[in-house]
Amino acid sequence: MKLFSLEGRTILVTGAGSGIGQRIAVGLAEAGADVACLDLPRAAEGVAETITRITALGRRGLALAADVTSAEEIGPAVAETEARLGPLAGAVNSAGIANATAAEAMERAQWQRMIDVNLTGTFLCCQAEARAMLPRGRGAIVNIASMSGSIVNRGLLQAHYNTSKAGVIHLSRSLAMEWCARGLRVNAISPGYTATPMNSRPEVADAVRQFESETPMGRMAHVDELVGPAIFLLSDAASFVTGIDLLVDGGFVCW
Numbered sequence: 375m376k377l378f379s380l381e382g383r384t385i386l387v388t389g390a391g392s393g394i395g396q397r398i399a400v401g402l403a404e405a406g407a408d409v410a411c412l413d414l415p416r417a418a419e420g421v422a423e424t425i426t427r428i429t430a431l432g433r434r435g436l437a438l439a440a441d442v443t444s445a446e447e448i449g450p451a452v453a454e455t456e457a458r459l460g461p462l463a464g465a466v467n468s469a470g471i472a473n474a475t476a477a478e479a480m481e482r483a484q485w486q487r488m489i490d491v492n493l494t495g496t497f498l499c500c501q502a503e504a505r506a507m508l509p510r511g512r513g514a515i516v517n518i519a520s521m522s523g524s525i526v527n528r529g530l531l532q533a534h535y536n537t538s539k540a541g542v543i544h545l546s547r548s549l550a551m552e553w554c555a556r557g558l559r560v561n562a563i564s565p566g567y568t569a570t571p572m573n574s575r576p577e578v579a580d581a582v583r584q585f586e587s588e589t590p591m592g593r594m595a596h597v598d599e600l601v602g603p604a605i606f607l608l609s610d611a612a613s614f615v616t617g618i619d620l621l622v623d624g625g626f627v628c629w
């Protein structure tokens with residue numbers, strides 16, 4: 375359907391070597407986009423798999439190795455995207471980390487790393503992406519936040535993660551307001567519990583059954599279920615949508 379088509383658009387996805395970012399990157403290609411796939415150098419194998427799936431769809435993919443906490447790496451990655459795939463039309467910032475420690479025992483370095491990757495990294499990506507798109511007066515950014523930015527997950531000791539994601543939601547609103555008069559839309563998607571490598575961490579493995587029972591729909595999301603919301607927010611179907619936090623949580627925050 376034309377309204378939801380991303381035909382011929384160049385879109386950058388961070389965290390594209392794994393989980394939600396990988397599936398969204400492939401989904402954007404299914405909707406017609408050429409996709410630059412950014413992740414850490416150690417995720418090269420995952421990124422290569424993403425590119426293989428994109429090219430199998432007849433779209434172009436570009437592998438980018440960069441750390442979202444480094445403006446010195448993200449700026450050139452955006453420039454390379456434009457040089458190789460064409461003018462940037464949109465971005466999905468999905469790179470993120472998660473871990474758990476009781477707040478009273480948490481070292482400052484652990485707190486800081488979480489804020490650096492999840493919040494500052496998202497800001498630096500938005501900034502570099504906007505510098506490319508603002509002069510053309512057109513574009514859309516989607517930041518992958520989390521329902522943990524709005525609720526506190528029962529039993530998970532992750533004050534730093536929850537705080538970083540609340541920051542991503544409000545960062546998205548703030549940037550949406552700074553840039554809305556210049557044609558650039560910024561929105562967040564907040565997934566609920568989703569079956570990805572992030573939920574294979576030892577500290578959450580035993581909790582998966584609890585995640586499912588606490589979710590009104592009785593299960594975790596499949597990564598496929600994040601694709602439609604991302605396509606919607608990037609496409610012309612969302613031309614009057616900016617500054618929202620789209621919860622994709624199986625009803626979790628209703629309970």
Ligand code: NAP
Nearest residue numbers: 389392393394414441442468469470520565567568570572
């Ligand atoms: P994932 O499978 O671990 O994917 C995250 C990707 O981001 C990984 O490839 C990771 O690389 C990469 N990354 C980490 N730090 C980076 C950095 N500094 N620079 C560039 N890339 C970096 O996790 P996911 O579950 O798909 O999560 C994706 C996003 O969704 C995250 O922002 C997460 O907080 C959010 N989210 C996830 C869930 C869930 O239940 N899974 C729920 C709500 C929100 P490495 O693997 O090499 O570290």
